Amino acid sequence: MTVPNKHILLMDGPDSKGLIYHVTGVLFRHNLNIIHNDEYVSPSGQFFMRTEFEGVFDNDALLDELKTTLPESANQSAITFRLNPKRKKNIVVMVTKEHHCLGELLIRYAFDELDADILAVISNYNVLQPLVSKFGIPFHYVSHEGKTREEHEESILRTLTIYEPEYLVLAKYMRVLTPGFVNHFPNRIVNIHHSFLPAFIGANPYRQAYDRGVKIIGATAHFVNNNLDEGPIIAQNVKEVDHRQTATDMATEGRDVEKIVLSQALKLVFNDRVFISGNRAIVL
Amino acid sequence: MTVPNKHILLMDGPDSKGLIYHVTGVLFRHNLNIIHNDEYVSPSGQFFMRTEFEGVFDNDALLDELKTTLPESANQSAITFRLNPKRKKNIVVMVTKEHHCLGELLIRYAFDELDADILAVISNYNVLQPLVSKFGIPFHYVSHEGKTREEHEESILRTLTIYEPEYLVLAKYMRVLTPGFVNHFPNRIVNIHHSFLPAFIGANPYRQAYDRGVKIIGATAHFVNNNLDEGPIIAQNVKEVDHRQTATDMATEGRDVEKIVLSQALKLVFNDRVFISGNRAIVL
Amino acid sequence: MTVPNKHILLMDGPDSKGLIYHVTGVLFRHNLNIIHNDEYVSPSGQFFMRTEFEGVFDNDALLDELKTTLPESANQSAITFRLNPKRKKNIVVMVTKEHHCLGELLIRYAFDELDADILAVISNYNVLQPLVSKFGIPFHYVSHEGKTREEHEESILRTLTIYEPEYLVLAKYMRVLTPGFVNHFPNRIVNIHHSFLPAFIGANPYRQAYDRGVKIIGATAHFVNNNLDEGPIIAQNVKEVDHRQTATDMATEGRDVEKIVLSQALKLVFNDRVFISGNRAIVL
Amino acid sequence: MTVPNKHILLMDGPDSKGLIYHVTGVLFRHNLNIIHNDEYVSPSGQFFMRTEFEGVFDNDALLDELKTTLPESANQSAITFRLNPKRKKNIVVMVTKEHHCLGELLIRYAFDELDADILAVISNYNVLQPLVSKFGIPFHYVSHEGKTREEHEESILRTLTIYEPEYLVLAKYMRVLTPGFVNHFPNRIVNIHHSFLPAFIGANPYRQAYDRGVKIIGATAHFVNNNLDEGPIIAQNVKEVDHRQTATDMATEGRDVEKIVLSQALKLVFNDRVFISGNRAIVL
Incomplete structure (x- = not known):
């Protein structure tokens, strides 16, 4: 599946070193342009990131790469990614x-x-x-x-x-x-x-x-x-x-x-x- | 006792017709100048008035007149007057x-x-x-x-x-x-x-x-x-x-x-x- | 003309002693009930008053009395009264x-x-x-x-x-x-x-x-x-x-x-x- | 020179793909922990990033690597980095x-x-x-x-x-x-x-x-x-x-x-x- 236009990637899970680096790297390698990126780490160590980007990519492949190439220190099973096209809700x-x-x-x-x-x-x-x-x-x-x-x-x-x-x-x-x-x-x-x-x-x-x-x-x-x-x-x-x-x-x-x-x-x-x-x- | 300068008169009690008229009349007859007057009647019918005024007057005589010449409809015993010179508090x-x-x-x-x-x-x-x-x-x-x-x-x-x-x-x-x-x-x-x-x-x-x-x-x-x-x-x-x-x-x-x-x-x-x-x- | 219900009296002009007393007195004598009264004197000595009241009265007679019985010190010709029933505007x-x-x-x-x-x-x-x-x-x-x-x-x-x-x-x-x-x-x-x-x-x-x-x-x-x-x-x-x-x-x-x-x-x-x-x- | 504790990296210059990825990568490789990262791209295409991080590092080497390993598309000469320890100002x-x-x-x-x-x-x-x-x-x-x-x-x-x-x-x-x-x-x-x-x-x-x-x-x-x-x-x-x-x-x-x-x-x-x-x- 190939998707154009603006997209929103939502990520959350336990914080560990290199998470921003990881995500921005995957998007960079897919030649996707980050329009806005915002992240937050809670006092209890939970990491949240919202990345708005544009470009053309294969949805499943991107999600797969995001999940499988996390830094070693990351708790992969506890991290969730959601990838939505930017569109109106019903x-x-x-x-x-x-x-x-x-x-x-x-x-x-x-x-x-x-x-x-x-x-x-x-x-x-x-x-x-x-x-x-x-x-x-x-x-x-x-x-x-x-x-x-x-x-x-x-x-x-x-x-x-x-x-x-x-x-x-x-x-x-x-x-x-x-x-x-x-x-x-x-x-x-x-x-x-x-x-x-x-x-x-x-x-x-x-x-x-x-x-x-x-x-x-x-x-x-x-x-x-x-x-x-x-x-x-x-x-x-x-x-x-x-x-x-x-x-x-x-x-x-x-x-x-x-x-x-x-x-x-x-x-x-x-x-x-x-x-x-x-x-x-x-x-x- | 004769008092110059600025004074604050505080009045509260059950509302009835003519209370503003009464107070402003007493002050007018004593040749006192109202600088600011504000009043409020609560939904339950309680009347509150704060009157800031200036001039020279006999404190006891003024309070006495305020209390004893209230309109007939007023509930005299339930109305309180407080008269303070405007001054710093301790x-x-x-x-x-x-x-x-x-x-x-x-x-x-x-x-x-x-x-x-x-x-x-x-x-x-x-x-x-x-x-x-x-x-x-x-x-x-x-x-x-x-x-x-x-x-x-x-x-x-x-x-x-x-x-x-x-x-x-x-x-x-x-x-x-x-x-x-x-x-x-x-x-x-x-x-x-x-x-x-x-x-x-x-x-x-x-x-x-x-x-x-x-x-x-x-x-x-x-x-x-x-x-x-x-x-x-x-x-x-x-x-x-x-x-x-x-x-x-x-x-x-x-x-x-x-x-x-x-x-x-x-x-x-x-x-x-x-x-x-x-x-x-x-x-x- | 006889008018029932709620009314708004607007008064403005040069300040002088006794203006609130005057207006509240006229309303009191006409047996009208003040719901809310607010006044302001500007630093340059202009007096403004808005009085919301209710009751039944003769509009012209009331306005006439308000204008003609002002305290002596008042600058009668410079004072304006406006009397409106409380109603929706077009x-x-x-x-x-x-x-x-x-x-x-x-x-x-x-x-x-x-x-x-x-x-x-x-x-x-x-x-x-x-x-x-x-x-x-x-x-x-x-x-x-x-x-x-x-x-x-x-x-x-x-x-x-x-x-x-x-x-x-x-x-x-x-x-x-x-x-x-x-x-x-x-x-x-x-x-x-x-x-x-x-x-x-x-x-x-x-x-x-x-x-x-x-x-x-x-x-x-x-x-x-x-x-x-x-x-x-x-x-x-x-x-x-x-x-x-x-x-x-x-x-x-x-x-x-x-x-x-x-x-x-x-x-x-x-x-x-x-x-x-x-x-x-x-x-x- | 070796520096401990909290530091603030300020970066600004023309936007291009991969800038966040670049900086977060350099910090990741130096084993530095990002506490807070915030970036902004102006409508006219200027990129600003403030990164608060902690860890021990060689100040000059870090700045040097940040400057010399920028992505190819970046306008290196127009990008400035400032690196300050977090401390009181005089x-x-x-x-x-x-x-x-x-x-x-x-x-x-x-x-x-x-x-x-x-x-x-x-x-x-x-x-x-x-x-x-x-x-x-x-x-x-x-x-x-x-x-x-x-x-x-x-x-x-x-x-x-x-x-x-x-x-x-x-x-x-x-x-x-x-x-x-x-x-x-x-x-x-x-x-x-x-x-x-x-x-x-x-x-x-x-x-x-x-x-x-x-x-x-x-x-x-x-x-x-x-x-x-x-x-x-x-x-x-x-x-x-x-x-x-x-x-x-x-x-x-x-x-x-x-x-x-x-x-x-x-x-x-x-x-x-x-x-x-x-x-x-x-x-x-």
């Missing part, structure tokens, strides 16, 4: 009733700024159907009324089977997902939480923020794992508030932060810039 | 081993920018004694070694008796104070906590922040009450971090935030701009 | 080719968050027509091709005659308006400039920012007067950048700042919170 | 009358947080002498009274001859330096300017900011070249202000930004993290 967006994050994604998508194709929107309410329709995207209303949590998630999973998205984006989807659901999409669900995590986990974070009298509110985009609001944090941002703002005012102001933070996080994820290391996100 | 600073907040306060004090006189510095270690000496301020080394918490606080209280400060400033004093101690200084102890509260309450917040993989760290200046790190928040600020920063790096970067936030909070407190309402600080 | 949006600010306004409008009704969108290109159509708003394509600047503006003015908007919003309208045009809408045109003014006035500010190697970029929402990019600033915000970002990258990142700043500024303007004082905007 | 600080930046540097220096040794402080006034004395650092009062600019600078240069500093830090030195002076220290003078450059070049930037009614003020640390306030920008930061703040208030608030920005910029410079490329600073 996603499905899940929402409840709030429009601001969805609206942001739709406008970006409509003008080709999302680095992803929105295959469909799924909601447990139908209030956002008119907005989604404006953009010609399928909208699936999957009500949770009269269903157990598992039945409801089963319905959503059936709908997702149509699209087979690479990522699920929870753009203010206000229901907790079960581990059974989350396990279908390991490190492939991105959520926006309307607080500066880990402050104000759970419901009504702006009410919590008001009650605590904080002077700054925030929003957090993170991967979803099986602990509520505790997955790896991708991006956060904040905004000053003061005592004059009610919980409702904070929610209104906070929406501007939420939608921008979600968009920024998705840009990082869709460009293969995020490694997950335990509960931390490494952004290269 | 403070004692408590520290442990870290110099950055103390250094900031000393430099500001040396150049008359603190809106307070530092009467003394008390520490449970003697490492900061040389710094304090440079500025000619008494330094009291009150070790906690071999003492119970109560005995140690008793020693500190004895030292404080010398100075009778209006405010205690905990500029990285790294020991928890008992309710017995705190009760001596109701709403008169200001602490700087090295996290964006309520995230990372307790010990080692930068380690906690690193482990959680946050993208923003912060600091919080707050009044101390009897729940650790839960008193009314006066000021907060934040700084972006990334995965490259270790917990130690975050602590280093965080110090710049801590010292500026503490200084900003003290400026508000020492200028009588902070009301306390339950667990919230109203800054007018 | 606006027309002008754009060129960029969608991000317009998209933001349309989504907010569609969900009733704009505090304004968008009567129409006017553009010198037709590229944004499909977006505007999704939201059922009239789109006027008024090309500047083959026209002098004056002829083009004349065409726009004719279109505006249909709508008689209270405000014009330049949501990335990339042509300079002549004084002849601007004079039709004194202090009623709001523009978003894609730099942190007064840095990088004029064309290609992100290119200028890149060339200068700045570490922070920004956006500025301001009223339009007859000096390019020099009208009163309503709101500004910024974003950190680094040397890795090209001028194009900065433009992409900057769009997120631009659209949020424009929305924030419009919220202030549409809620009658902005006074203009010379070249400065006073936001109460 | 600096002289120049001030006028303001204490805040100097105080910040002195406190950091006293607690070994500056990554530099302050050899001396030079001032054209003697007001800061008492502060400097507290820290046991030589203070040179070099008045400009009754001297031409050239005579004054000549006196300063004579004083500097005693210390031969690697960097001059202008910590609010309020006189313009002549090209004759600046040329003695190419890219070795760091200045803090009290505005968000390029806004408000020249004198009284806070007055200018007030007059323009900006909503954000800032500070800029930059290298000094022969165009006033136009050298490469190293670091910037900002702070929100509002119309209530006078030019004096802005100056007071701005000081907190100035001193932190200057410290951050110095940390970058003293750790050899800043390349200069034309009028831009590349921070790796």
